[in-house]
Amino acid sequence: MNSRAIEAAATLSSWFGAQADWRGAQFPLLKNKAPNEHSVVFITNDSKPDFLRDYPDVDKPTIEIISNPLHRYKKMLLIVGKDTADLKTAVTGLAFGHKLMTGRTASIEAINQLPLREAYDAPRWLRGDRPVHFDELIDYPKQLQAQGLNNGPVKLNVRLAPDLFTWREKGIPITLQYRNTPESSMLDSRLNMLINQEFISGFLLSKNDSLLSKTKTIMPLIGNTDTTKNAEDFSLNGINLAIRNELNFDFRFGVLKKGECSVVPAGGEYGVIDGNSNIDVSGFHHYIALPDLNVFANSGFPFTKYADLHQTLVILDDNPTPEAITLLLNLTGRFGAITGYPGHRLEIQSVSDDNSNYDDKDIMIITAANTAVSDIDENAPTSKLLKNNHRIIKQAFYNGAYDADTTVDVQVSLVSSGDLAVIAGFQSPFDSERSIVSLTASTNSAYKLLDAAFNESQWLSQIKGSAAVITSQGVSSIKADDTYFVGYVPVYTLIWFHLSDxxxxxxxxxxxxxxxxxxxxxxxxxxxxxxxxxxxxx
CATH class of the missing domain: 1.20.5 (Single alpha-helices involved in coiled-coils or other helix-helix interfaces)
Structure with missing residues (x-):
């Protein structure tokens, strides 16, 4: 399968992933085989599947929806072009122009030059250049409002850049503003704040009698008034920078009691978190210790640092199997869900491609364990990459005890019928500020182990350190390589930070x-x- 065609498929999977968000999406690959489900089919004039061999040639990038010729109740989304370059254009046009598309068929006439994304500007990440207001984080109207005694909490999903430098910081500052219907002085009502279902802080709600009538009159919950607004400034602890965090604001209203058994609801209880509340990470630098497979597994870092993946290079085997490509598509779909943006600038090459420009690139390697370094020119940059990858994998197998520089190495020769996969991270040999993450499978079916590791929460939590060995029994993570740091902090902070240990x-x-x-x-x-x-x- 051509690298440009795989780039088109990866772009589309990242866009689908962005649409699916937390629901997740999987992208199994079939070659020249009619699917039984709703599907996407990539076609060029020179390469058509047997079940669509009579599809007419096109002279421009085209997108069309048709019924599956073998399963009439299933639909096919056709991505069609004269060549593989047209496929990439068609997918990019779909990702950025789908709101303008109507009817069954659309052709892409031209795409204006799309600007490169800046670092850390992913739509689903908190901005780092200014405070972010809560009303920028909502998914639907009235999300910040709670009503009634048994109301559910107000929920907000927050994802931060995983390399925020929070050393010696108390937490991430939040300015919280909220309003509520005033109540009887005999009652105590509270606003509780939780992060990822863990209690952080609580506040007593206002019960000033002088505000009660005014609130009922002007309906402050939907009006632009500060009648019953309270403000609290505090620091937010318990945030996990590597994952999507859920903030819960739970209004708990008191009730009136008559006697010892009966409870009479007061009625008309409302609480709202004001949209002008904000979270501010603009004062934080970006600096992180790597390799850390936990931040890769949960946030796609360092690749998702640029939402369009324009500084990411993927290296595949010369003839990647459908299982290997499926793993790549599932990963790019995951990246899209994390950033909320299609990775349309991802670059893909095969191990034998002559590409000496590995500077300023974060590289992801997806290969089989038997990929031979000997078949590649010893002086080629790819050879250097694969040798480093093999070294890390050996260290992982020997639990970090393997040393390529020693004169005597313990070698174990065995044949195993089970599947095994390794995820490894190490510093790029071409740029000290760049990283390599490799995903290696012993067999084709072992690629499914890698997929399972990213989709099973129990396995996902075990991916950490610099190497993770995955078998059908689970995940074992170890430290198999030296730690390095990427990012920037002021020199005086850098000195104290590294001397603190x-x-x-x-x-x-x-x-x-x-x-x-x-x-x-x-x-x-x-x-x-x-x-x-x-x-x-x-």
């Missing part, structure tokens, strides 16, 4: 700094003394 070094640096300051002061005082003595002699 070395108290003796920190003490030595502190003493050295004091001695240096003392020496400078001594020299200044000495100069002043000489000056006064010289003036006295005159």
């Amino acid at each position: 070395h108290p003796f070094g920190l003490a030595f640096l502190s003493i050295l700094t004091l001695l240096l300051i003392s020496f400078i002061i001594w020299r200044l005082l000495q100069a002043l003394t000489y000056k006064r003595l010289a003036e006295g002699d005159k």
